[in-house]
Structures are given as structure tokens and as C-alpha cells.
Amino acid sequence: MLSKEHDLLPYLLGFSASLLIGPVRFQRLYTFFGSVKDAWYAKRSDLRSIGFSDDLIDRFLRFRDRFSFDAYERRLHQKHIRVVTVFDATYPILLRQIPDPPFLLYYRGNGDISLTSHPLPIGAVGTRRATHYGKTVTRRIIQGLVAHGCVIVSGMAKGIDAVAHVSCLDRGGQTIAVLGSGVDVVYPPEHVALYFRIIASGGLILSEMPISCKPQAYMFRLRNRIISGMSRGVLVVEGGKRSGALITAKYAAEQGRDVFVVSGQGKSLMSVGPEILLQQGAIVATSADDIIRELLV
16 A cells, blocks of 8 residues: 555554544545545545444544644653554565555564564464463474574463463564554563563564553454464464464465464363364474475475
8 A cells, every 4th residue: 555645644643543443444534535634634424425324423523623643642752662554665564465454553672663574474373271282382383483584473462372472582583472452551461571571682562552552352353363464374372162363363364374283182172273273274283394394385
């Protein structure tokens, strides 16, 4: 997506901060108006003509009347939070290709946004209730991937996500944590040490949610599509049949990404998810080499 407009950022920040305009609605606005600024200052009649409900229009107009671009940008600066928009050349290359890319991403860290366009980003997700087996195999595969020069993308959740980040950092690699909250909101809160370790290591904390935004259930589904969308392939380690990891795998398949699974042990409930994915055509990964070999074919 390209634009010849200047000074797009204040309006994109406004749409983002409202939590009312997601990627699909933004695309409708931009297609109709052809200008981000004109979309921001849209009249009620125009918003109604593109199918926005009266309730949505009322809430957006109330938000627009009280939103301060300058105050919001000051908060970003104070918190050392940077942004990249879908109109920027530095926007993550793979993420731009998905059907509903975030129009704006917030990020925090000592790394550069170019890390999101690394040649070999690999997503790693799994259950929050990881078994000893799951943690062991995750550690081994992730460290193998780092040895091949991969960047690890995960969600900083409990369980497999945390193991993936820590295993990457322990091997001296770089990792990206995609949050289902604002980038300045550490969730889960017990991962505060991991959060700052990722930042200090040259990795990134990233989210499409506005600053200070507390996590809500629907935000994790949105977060999952970013993890898969940023990745060449996604590794799934353990998960129940309704696991969030399966949602990420579903997004990955829809986005044309390879899905890799670690075959579980016996009849563990945490093996149900991977078995479902195998039946759907996922690729078995017993080592990092299995993943690298498939991606480099």
C-alpha cells in the first residue's frame, strides 16, 4: 500500500487509539476517500454511506472530537515507543502480504524494525500448560533454529511461548514478542523480566494495540494472525483442540505459511492439537533441520 500523502501519522494514530477502526474498516475508509486525512475528517453521511452503523459513527465522532494528536505522540516519545505504518517502506515484508495487515504497529526495543523483515522469521506457539516433554523439545528446536540464523516470533504467553523466547535468548538469538495488549503493558505480568530481556537483547516488543491498552480476549486472536503473518513458517508445540496455538496455525495456513508440528507423547491432552494439525496436512518437525530444509526448498 502506497500513498503520496504527507503527515499521515497523526491520523493513523488517531484511528488506532480509538480501538474502533481495525484493518478491515480502515481499508474501507481509505478505499472510499483515497486519503487518510479525509477519512479522519469524514462527515457522518459519508461514514453511513460506506456501511458504518450509527452507533459506531457516534462513538468515533465523540472520540475524534476529544483526541489530541500532540498529547498522544508525547506519550509515545516518553515511553520510547516507535511506530511503523503500512505506508512505510520499512513495514514488515511478509505481514504486508496478508489479507488484513495492521495499518499501524507499535514497537519497543533496542532492535531496529528491519528485524521484522529478516529472511528467516519463524513463529513458535503452543499451550500455556506445557509438559516437560514440550518444553524440552521446544528448547532443542528453537536453539537449532537460532543456530541457522532464524529470528523467533512468539506471543510471550506462559508455557511454550515463553520457552521459545528464552531458548532463543539463551542461544544469543533475536526474538520478537507480539502482544495482545499495548506494547507498554506487560502481559502476563510475571514475564516482566523476559520483556526487558527481549528489549535489551536487540529484539522487539510489538503490537497493533494502542498504548496503555489492557488485553482483552479478542485481541489475542488478532495477535495470533500477526505472529503467523510475520513468519515464514509456524511451529506448534502442544495444545488442546481449542488451543490458541491452533488458531495461529489456522491463520498460518490461510496466509500460505508452512505449519510444523511436534508429534506429541501418547494420549496426552496436549497432543490433541498437533494430531489435528497433522491430519490437516501440517509437517512433522523433529528438529530444526526439518524446518529449515522445508523452507529452503
